[in-house]
Amino acid sequence: MHNELKTNDMQTLESNKTTIEESTNPISLNLPDFTTDSYKDAYSRINAIVIEGEQEAHDNYISIATLIPNELEELTKLARMEMKHKKGFTACGRNLGVEADMEFAKKFFSKLHGNFQVALEKGNLTTCLLIQAILIEAFAISAYNVYIRVADPFAKKITEGVVKDEYLHLNYGQEWLKENLSTCKEELMEANKVNLPLIKQMLDEVADDASVLAMDREELMEEFMIAYQDTLMEIGLDNREIARMAMAAIV
């Protein structure tokens, strides 16, 4: 059986050789045609999601500040940064002559938005932080990482700047969860069980449009899982706990 495995696999490696060389060459990397109607149509929704995502992030950080007034200054700074990102992405749409479909984007975020508002009203800080500082942040950074590889030159530059910001700024939510892990773990797990499946649904919903932009669903999901796992590890959860939490994404 192993023999078969080896010979077949190596055949595949060999026969793929030309395709591989072509598509791994950064210069001839298959970038989509940014000027077609189908690209612009898909972009109107993806761009809107990104703009709305940054707006949600801004609003969420301002709201979270009402629950931790001590951190008002830092969270306001963070919120301001998200607004700057929103402006950048708005410019990306304008540059391609695309009008962002904001109505679609609002609906896209509505369930997550609703869950955040409920948690905020109840004063459930842990749930708020899970939704914003873990899920939305990981969703955004993973999408940006994939997008950078296939974006038009203008958007690529903007997105690279955004990603740099995201890696540089201290994730306050993450820090808070780390410090309070012993008391917030249970709520974190519960909130994750409810909200992680929403992220998966959102990814599925946007997969067709993303593929028009040459963003692969599999790659998006993997990037998300990497960012999500990294954050949970930073917070101080162990491999098995993370595995248990990630389980919610596949059921």
Next chain:
Amino acid sequence: MFGLIGHSTSFEDAKRKASLLGFDHIADGDLDVWCTAPPQLVENVEVKSATGISIEGSYIDSCFVPEMLSRFKTARRKVLNAMELAQKKGINITALGGFTSIIFENFNLLQHKQIRNTSLEWERFTTGNTHTAWVICKQLEINAPRIGIDLKKATVAVIGATGDIGSAVCRWLINKTGISELLMVARQQEPLALLQKELDGGTITSLDEALPQADIVVWVASMPKTIEIDTDNLKKPCLMIDGGYPKNLDEKFQGENIHVLKGGIVEFFNDIGWNMMELAEMQNPQREMFACFAEAMILEFEKCHTNFSWGRNNISLEKMEFIGEASLKHGFSAIGLDKLPKALTV
């Protein structure tokens, strides 16, 4: 710190291991879930050399499985993500095990230096091929006489002679062993002619012609898909060293006086106390491992933090001697044949 990047031998096997380790979300997932799974640092281990030096290391499973080879983008991501994780963990020298280095080489991943916010530092990685080549040569030198083959009269065929490991083995055999004849077999003729020129020796031939003439065959390439081997045409005794990955020659070559040896596997002098080699299906998992993994350990023992084995055709005799000496010094030895002919075992 040293690192080892490995993967399971099949998808089914991977699921079983994930379940054992408590990674339920991927254990229960289908292949698509595995394609989106991040690399996992599954084990930390401390290893003490025969000289008394202690080092620490980590085993990273890239979550790659051979079933992903046909999806080259997936395979590429698995390798690069695992390398990024190793670097982020601050590991000085990491060996690329199993298909990892093959994918790196064949998919030309050198041009993918930037992974998210990490710029991969190649000097932190090694293919481990220098040690593998040295171990295969030692296995040949030690085991051939044990089954009655006189090296001075022996014809040795190297199948896959132009590969990184294959060319190093040829270089060593010509310069260091005094074998009677070297037969070199490879798919591509041009590099083969170049190798012959460099070695100033060796005969270029085909697989069909080489096999009946060879007392010893070193396999460091995959076998052609359609190959049918008539074991009656092989010399007896004959030593077959399986230096490819995965190890599966013994299924093809069974017969009286045909001795198949797992090539490029070493044994450590002490139990290591890890779980990972059990998962890699080693016979003595507390001590045995791929020579490429051992290379990362040796480099860490020697505090030689550099991409010792890198690229193709860079393995010199000096490098093989260096890694070989260090290998013995720290307590590694090449594994030998388990079953010897009765007359010779006394």
